[in-house]
Amino acid sequence: MSLTTAHSVVAPSSNAKLIAGTIIIAYALISIVPLLWIFATSFKTPPDSIAYPPKIVFQPSIEGYCNLFTTRTRQTPEYINSLGPATGFCDETVRKRNMVIAGPSNFLPRFVNSLIIAFGSTFCAVFLGTLSAYGFSRFKVPLADDLLFFILSTRFMPPIAVAIPIYLMYRELGLSDTALGMILLYTAVNVSLAVWLLKGFIDEIPREYEEAAMIDGYTRLQAFWRTVLPQATTGIAATAIFCLIFAWNEYAFAALLTSGTAQTAPPFIPTIIGEGGQDWPAVAAGTTIFLVPILVFTILLRKQLLRGITFGAVRK
Amino acid sequence: MAEIRVQNLRKAFGAFVAVQDSNFVVEDGEFFVMLGPSGCGKTTTLRMIAGLELPTGGKILLGGEDVTMRRARERDIAFVFQLFALYPHMNVRKNIGFPLLAQGMASAEIRERVEETAKLLRIDHLLDKSVSGLAGGDRQRVALGRAIVRRPKCFLMDEPLGTLDTEFRDLMVHELRELHNRIHATTVYVTHDQMEAMSMADKIAVMNHGVIEQFGTPREIYDRPATMFVADFIGSPPMNFLKFGGGLAKGAKEIVVQGAKVAVPEVREDVAPADMALGIRPEHIRFDDGSRLRGAIYGTEYLGTTQIVAVETADGIIKARVPAGIHLSPGEQVGLALSSARLSLFEKGTGRAVRTAMYDQAAEARHG
Numbered sequence: 001m002s003l004t005t006a007h008s009v010v011a012p013s014s015n016a017k018l019i020a021g022t023i024i025i026a027y028a029l030i031s032i033v034p035l036l037w038i039f040a041t042s043f044k045t046p047p048d049s050i051a052y053p054p055k056i057v058f059q060p061s062i063e064g065y066c067n068l069f070t071t072r073t074r075q076t077p078e079y080i081n082s083l084g085p086a087t088g089f090c091d092e093t094v095r096k097r098n099m100v101i102a103g104p105s106n107f108l109p110r111f112v113n114s115l116i117i118a119f120g121s122t123f124c125a126v127f128l129g130t131l132s133a134y135g136f137s138r139f140k141v142p143l144a145d146d147l148l149f150f151i152l153s154t155r156f157m158p159p160i161a162v163a164i165p166i167y168l169m170y171r172e173l174g175l176s177d178t179a180l181g182m183i184l185l186y187t188a189v190n191v192s193l194a195v196w197l198l199k200g201f202i203d204e205i206p207r208e209y210e211e212a213a214m215i216d217g218y219t220r221l222q223a224f225w226r227t228v229l230p231q232a233t234t235g236i237a238a239t240a241i242f243c244l245i246f247a248w249n250e251y252a253f254a255a256l257l258t259s260g261t262a263q264t265a266p267p268f269i270p271t272i273i274g275e276g277g278q279d280w281p282a283v284a285a286g287t288t289i290f291l292v293p294i295l296v297f298t299i300l301l302r303k304q305l306l307r308g309i310t311f312g313a314v315r316k
Numbered sequence: 317m318a319e320i321r322v323q324n325l326r327k328a329f330g331a332f333v334a335v336q337d338s339n340f341v342v343e344d345g346e347f348f349v350m351l352g353p354s355g356c357g358k359t360t361t362l363r364m365i366a367g368l369e370l371p372t373g374g375k376i377l378l379g380g381e382d383v384t385m386r387r388a389r390e391r392d393i394a395f396v397f398q399l400f401a402l403y404p405h406m407n408v409r410k411n412i413g414f415p416l417l418a419q420g421m422a423s424a425e426i427r428e429r430v431e432e433t434a435k436l437l438r439i440d441h442l443l444d445k446s447v448s449g450l451a452g453g454d455r456q457r458v459a460l461g462r463a464i465v466r467r468p469k470c471f472l473m474d475e476p477l478g479t480l481d482t483e484f485r486d487l488m489v490h491e492l493r494e495l496h497n498r499i500h501a502t503t504v505y506v507t508h509d510q511m512e513a514m515s516m517a518d519k520i521a522v523m524n525h526g527v528i529e530q531f532g533t534p535r536e537i538y539d540r541p542a543t544m545f546v547a548d549f550i551g552s553p554p555m556n557f558l559k560f561g562g563g564l565a566k567g568a569k570e571i572v573v574q575g576a577k578v579a580v581p582e583v584r585e586d587v588a589p590a591d592m593a594l595g596i597r598p599e600h601i602r603f604d605d606g607s608r609l610r611g612a613i614y615g616t617e618y619l620g621t622t623q624i625v626a627v628e629t630a631d632g633i634i635k636a637r638v639p640a641g642i643h644l645s646p647g648e649q650v651g652l653a654l655s656s657a658r659l660s661l662f663e664k665g666t667g668r669a670v671r672t673a674m675y676d677q678a679a680e681a682r683h684g
Contacts, residue, residue, distance in 0.1 A: 208401035217418030
């Protein structure tokens with residue numbers, strides 16, 4: 001660098017950038033390889049999926065997806081030959097393995113359960129969290145600090161620590177294996193996070209906005225709706241993503257409290273392994289589909305998420 | 317438009333009394349400024365008039381109606397905030413039209429009223445811009461637009477120029493006053509800046525520690541400060557004080573300060589012996605070698621047409637405003653001559669101004 005060029009003391013040097021870039025790329029690769037492997041496996045045939053050495057180049061097949069969405073029974077070749085022509089690709093693939101499709105599997109209803117429970121509880125947690133955070137931020141709540149600490153203290157231990165009491169309570173209340181029960185549970189776990197995150201965001205919104213609206217003829221609720229909410233969207237989006245990720249991925253409670261009608265996808269997917277041999281492509285297909293909603297949601301809200309995470313670091 | 321009447325207004329936050337038994341009347345169409353240092357209770361008073369705080373005691377009458385316990389939205393007032401509170405998610409047009417929307421006005425009428433208001437404030441070319449890109453002065457105009465678009469009973473402004481650059485500030489002071497002259501809206505304006513207050517106000521209330529120290533026109537407040545606080549707060553540089561002792565008898569026309577006899581306006585009350593202060597505005601001091609009140613030049617501050625000269629006397633430094641032409645060098649001994657008719661006398665303990673012919677004239681003029 002020549003003497004005449006001024007160089008910034010805060011801008012990173014090119015060496016630093018190189019090192020940082022290498023670390024980031026390495027980390028990204030390490031993170032993405034398992035996901036790519038799952039994605040690849042979902043398009044393998046069962047023999048390919050357990051081939052050794054592992055196959056990187058293979059003939060893609062959607063057999064895994066066929067197996068994921070169906071239940072099959074093993075039949076004699078004579079019986080299969082006696083059936084009419086195969087009605088679709090899945091039918092044909094299954095028959096090659098001496099099986100016939102007996103009906104749809106439970107994956108779709110379990111997946112729908114997951115959607116209902118995760119999005120339902122996220123909505124409830126964010127809704128309650130926004131209102132509570134607004135209340136804590138704007139009103140003189142008696143014992144506000146103690147209440148906030150209490151809310152935070154619910155996160156001091158892993159939620160699963162209270163699994164047994166909750167299991168017993170849910171059994172008594174008839175909430176076991178119901179979507180309502182799971183929504184309530186995930187809401188309860190997430191609402192503390194939502195209150196704390198959103199309180200930070202709402203504290204940063206000057207109260208003059210609502211005051212101006214209230215003087216201009218709006219009720220407090222209208223003022224909240226028209227001036228606070230639009231400005232809190234970043235915080236709400238970031239909070240929603242965090243809540244959704246928890247509720248979507250939660251396994252332990254789901255495994256404990258749901259078994260039939262309200263079972264979510266995470267405890268269901270492993271059960272695929274047991275049905276008719278270790279069907280890894282079907283498991284991988286389930287996992288791949290399971291990743292899609294959260295991926296879409298995160299991509300849609302990624303700007304907010306980024307702003308949400310770095311929020312407060314730099315004043316606007 | 318309406319008159320605002322504040323009666324025995326009081327606000328306490330726990331043990332802290334922010335506003336103590338305030339009384340004042342803002343007449344219809346008047347530009348009223350509440351002036352005081354930060355924490356003096358001026359903003360709290362304003363917020364109580366707006367309905368953003370509920371008073372602990374007293375009454376607020378708006379156009380003769382008791383609105384003390386009414387909600388802000390039921391008072392028909394407009395408020396301009398220090399930080400403008402323009403909604404960043406709306407453009408200029410929507411911001412200005414926002415109060416009209418609350419009234420359920422038809423969108424065509426809102427459009428018309430918004431455009432009319434924007435023209436009045438000369439911001440019609442900005443209507444479809446986002447508020448976040450606006451310069452300080454334009455933001456201020458949009459905030460004003462949002463206030464006047466509804467034609468409320470009165471305007472309340474909380475240091476609306478506080479965040480502007482000096483350059484914009486002077487411009488906006490002028491614009492605000494001009495706007496007021498055009499629409500004659502009853503306005504309550506809160507500021508800590510005496511220049512803003514003096515240049516815009518019809519009436520000023522000077523507040524300190526929750527108490528209104530003086531209520532009057534800018535001229536009254538400057539020429540005849542009711543308390544030492546007002547005398548010290550208003551004026552740049554502020555009023556000089558020279559201490560003197562002893563009581564005052566009714567009819568006295570002379571006092572003794574630092575061994576020198578000083579003629580003062582005729583005293584109209586008996587004052588028991590106590591520590592007293594003579595108040596002199598810097599511009600009421602001349603240099604006169606014949607005077608027995610003496611001091612040494614300490615320093616000068618050149619201002620173009622005048623200069624501020626600091627003179628060290630036996631009772632500390634006092635500042636005189638004299639023509640810039642006079643040449644003075646530090647250390648030089650000078651005699652100080654005071655304009656007798658313009659002097660104020662204060663009781664040091666209470667800070668209260670002593671009744672003199674000068675104060676009585678003002679009272680007579682007001683009542684006559």
